[in-house]
Amino acid sequence: MDKSALISKLAIKNGLMLAAVSIIISLTLHFIDPVLIYTSFATQIGIFVLFIVLLVVVGINIRKEIGGFWTFGEAFKAYLIISLILALTATLYNVILVKFIDPDLPQRAAAAIEEAQRAMMEKFGMASEQIDEAIAKGGNMQEKLEPTFKNIFTSFGVSLALYGVLSLILSAILKKKQPVTFDSFPKEG
Template identity: 35%
Template sequence: MTELLKKTAISNGLVIAAITIAIQLITYYAAPQLLGATWYGILITFISLIIYVVFTFDMRKKIGGYWTFKEALSGIFIMSVIANLSSSVFNFVFYRFIEPGAYDKVKTYVEDGITSTFEKMGMSGDQLDEAIEKSLESLKAQYLPTFGDFFKNLVIAILVGFVFSLIFAAIFKKNPPMFAPVEGEE
């Protein structure tokens, strides 16, 4: 893997992390009720995919416009790991030390959103209570993380990032032409 690809992957990963953190902070402080909306979670996932696609194209362009599957996988995966590691460290520090009451703040919004979504799906009673309890456990790992939660979330993020890196590398690889075009021939 070239040094330029590695440097570009690292810098793009840091920019992705900064964008992700900015969106997260704006949402948390300006409109925390969105954190409980299912549609908002889907929208953020879609926006994240678009951001990764844009930065994947940017990376390929910066290294000359061509890369093999292996180079694409390496670059995209490094970019993903840097973005996930940076975001995870920020989240841990932010929710553990800067905003330790975040779980209580977000819990009500998420609980209301989950209840509304599952009721629309026809779920009620014990099933609904169990689904809410599982969701709140997951939420606690995100907004009130222990060191174990931090490492577990990081490992999951890296594994998901690797799977998406494989998919993106297969889609966005672009091998150089087999034969260079001959000047003046048309």
């Protein structure tokens, strides 16, 4: 198997594995507290850091399996495949979660988000009128969380864009050129 095909195969395998991990984490958090992911900044940061670590580990493992060296382009290809799998899986999972598993989630999450925003603004000493105005400016949160075509498409696009930027950064960090050895120079005469 040539190197490019091997990279694709390993990226698909690892992308599916990371997608499964993502779904397990999401379901676990959902069963602990369905609105936790929407209201806890610490949880969101923790999941983000965990996935960066997992993406680095996966990248290093793929690089080892293809011989220990890869160019920026090869690394980016692998991460792009993984990103596409993760974005598709997350989008499908969210649609299934909100349509079939927990149809009341957008309503409960919107209420929890508004409550968390209100509490934060009160801590900063804002008056009730200012808080109401700020929350009204944010728009209808429940509409933003409903699985409409526009929201699904937007969610997928934002996920893919974020993973794309992360892919560029990780590819630049994890690229590794094969060292030039004396064996690679042509022998004279």
